Amino acid sequence: MAEFFAEYGSLLWEGTLETLYMTFVPTLVAYLIGLPLGVLLTTTKSGGIMAAPRFNAVFGWFVNLFRSIPFMILIFFVLPFTRLIAGTSIGATAANVPLSIAAAPFVARMVEQSLEEIDAGVVEAARCMGATNWQIITRVLLVESVPSLLRGLSITIITIFGYTAVTGAVGAGGLGNIAFRFGYQRYQSDVMYATIVLVVILVCIIQSVCNLLARKADKRNR
């Protein structure tokens, strides 16, 4: 055991850090893009505060289009864009580009779902009080949905976490890359098992932290 860690410990540690880097940076970028998109998806629905059903249909179709491209293919599809942004097409920083692009429409749908859960009556009440659309979005929709948004966040992080294994397999580093190189290419299953243990632990931690935050944030059940 001690021998194993002496030999592979630093490798696994670096892999873990790289995986976390490839998880959290795309999560942040995906929310910066996906949150406004999700708000737009919800509010432009017929019956929404900025109802524009035709725009909503086209826009929803566009979001679905991006969501339906398999991630592996998306990585190659956006390569020119990746080089433009990251300056390179290999490594963890380059991987953040396709990861963000893949996750943004996913986040948009997650946010849409969270906002849909809000009682329409509350929005109606705010409109009756003379709130502007912007005020309704920032003070009602995004406030009332915080617990649900946090639960969505945990699903998003874990999904992106899973995607990092794919980018790892095509040369972006991280635990996925280690598992691929040692477990698949070199038949060193002990290293692969170690990555699996690490991945399971990390997912559990992410899930627990998000659950705790969501529970703390929710004022409905106290």
Place this chain on the structure above:
Amino acid sequence: MFEIKHLSKIFTGSASKVEALRDVSTTIQDGDIFGIIGMSGAGKSTLLRCLCLLEKPTEGQILLNGKDLAHLKGKELLEARRQMGVVFQGYNLLMQKTVAENVAFPLKLTPYKKDEVEKRVAELLELVGLADKAQSYPSQLSGGQKQRVALARALASNPQVLLCDEPTSALDPLTTKSVLELLQAINKKLGVTVIIITHELAVVKAICNRMVVIDGGRFVEQGDAAQIFEHPQSDVARLLLGKEE
């Protein structure tokens, strides 16, 4: 004075046309507690949505002190909405905000001073008897208490007209009584005009001085509440009163 003049609302679908309101008119004097009673499907909800300016009537006017509010747009519309307080059957409170924050909500929609808002919120919570619940969340309150918070919130912007949509339909009889008494007290104290839309006869009987009976999108009977209770003229009113032979 709050006037509804020849108000009509027609919903046109692709194949159908629904006349939810057909040329209804009435005048509500300042300080009235005015009941609008009807069975479900009579057009009550549409009327309420028109009165709180969420829905534009197809025809007609809604006059507050002689000014037509029904066809305003943009900023003027938002301002007009602030002159009406609305209380809903389902309370419609922000569940993630405290009682005090809920009441402060309408006050913070326009530029405000923090200490003035705090003072006003404390006043309003005092008025509805919930001063001790300022830091509670709605989920910690009973139905009657939630409706009191909603009432405080509706009164926050000093509205001239308080619209109540089935304000007691989700409450038990005892709580209903206390909420109605509060409405009456507020009407006396602040002089605010109260309009109650309901299907509950007891509510109108308890506190309204004037009323209309709505049926099939029309006002079939209107006038002094006591008189209508005594001698209902329309079939619907007799039916509602259980005097149909």
